[in-house]
Amino acid sequence: MSKRTMTLSAGSSQLRKRAAVVTVALGATTLLGAGAAVAAEGTQGAAALPHVAAASVQAQAKAADQAKQHATQVKKAAAKKAASWIDPVKTYKLSAGFGLGGNMWAHKHSGQDFAVPQGTNVMAAHSGTVVKAGGNGAGDGPAYGNAIVIKHSNGKYSQYAHLSRIDVRVGQKVSTGQHIARSGNTGNSSGPHLHFEIRTTPNYGSAINPVAFLHSVGVKV
Numbered sequence: 332m333s334k335r336t337m338t339l340s341a342g343s344s345q346l347r348k349r350a351a352v353v354t355v356a357l358g359a360t361t362l363l364g365a366g367a368a369v370a371a372e373g374t375q376g377a378a379a380l381p382h383v384a385a386a387s388v389q390a391q392a393k394a395a396d397q398a399k400q401h402a403t404q405v406k407k408a409a410a411k412k413a414a415s416w417i418d419p420v421k422t423y424k425l426s427a428g429f430g431l432g433g434n435m436w437a438h439k440h441s442g443q444d445f446a447v448p449q450g451t452n453v454m455a456a457h458s459g460t461v462v463k464a465g466g467n468g469a470g471d472g473p474a475y476g477n478a479i480v481i482k483h484s485n486g487k488y489s490q491y492a493h494l495s496r497i498d499v500r501v502g503q504k505v506s507t508g509q510h511i512a513r514s515g516n517t518g519n520s521s522g523p524h525l526h527f528e529i530r531t532t533p534n535y536g537s538a539i540n541p542v543a544f545l546h547s548v549g550v551k552v
Contacts, residue, residue, distance in 0.1 A: 416457045416548040417508055419491060419527050423447050425552065426524060429540045441538040442490065442528035443552070449523040451514040453491055455505040456545075459483040462533050464501050468492060468518065471535040475526065476518025479511055480533050487544070488537075490528035493520045 423445040431440040459481040468475030475492035479499060482488050495515025505511060516523045529541040542552050 415507055416545060416550050417454065418445075418545070418550060418552060419454055419456045419489070420445050420447050420451055420514065420525055421454075423451075423525075429538070429542065441535070442492070442526050443541045445514075445525040445527060447514050447523065447525055449513075449515060450495060451523075451525070452510055453494065453512040453514055453525055455481055455507060455509045455511050456489045456527070457481075457483050458506045459489070459504070461499045461501050461503045461505060461511075462488070464497050464499055466517075468535070474519035476520065477512075477515065478518075480530070481505060481511075482533065486531070488530040488533050490526075490530060490538075492526035492528075493517050493524060 424447075426444040426446040427440050429440060429443055461479060462482045463469035463471075463478070463480035466477050467473050469478040469480055471478060471480075471490075475490075477494040477497055478490060478492040479494065479497060480488055480490045491512060493515055494512045494517060496513040497511075498513070499505060499511045514523060514525045520526075527541055528538045529544045531537045531539065545552050
């Protein structure tokens with residue numbers, strides 16, 4: 332082999348080596364670029380994870396807070412209902428008032444009459460315990476007809492008379508607004524109505540002005 336041929340062969344070999352090095356370098360650069368891109372994407376995803384977790388925790392905390400607020404509102408509403416007083420009938424017309432004189436009563440009228448149709452729903456004006464229920468005014472005399480007396484936590488008693496039907500029994504606990512009877516025309520009555528009293532004892536003779544009392548507890552009669 333001539334020196335010229337050997338020189339050309341050596342040059343070709345060096346060119347091939349350089350080409351291989353360039354190819355390897357390009358491949359490495361490509362791989363590094365792809366790895367950097369993947370790493371960058373992974374970094375962005377990892378950076379997003381704390382935000383997602385934080386949002387989830389905030390949503391759970393908000394839901395728990397809303398549930399707590401709802402429970403508090405329900406509890407307050409129940410407490411308010413238990414503490415409140417209401418009219419013993421929903422729709423009515425006031426008739427004979429407290430202290431009214433006349434031949435309808437042996438003494439002055441001891442309660443407030445609510446003129447309502449026969450069979451109207453009669454409700455407990457406040458929560459308490461039934462202490463008297465039955466005919467003959469539940470022991471207060473035939474003038475009252477069928478009657479109920481309920482004892483309340485403030486030491487007062489409410490009485491409901493001239494009933495056509497009694498739907499509670501002595502010893503039964505009732506809540507504010509609970510159905511207890513149907514209005515009627517029993518006893519010394521000139522027509523269907525509910526006779527309502529507020530008393531300081533369970534018995535006849537201890538009545539106070541029921542309208543004034545209801546006004547004092549926030550009921551507009």
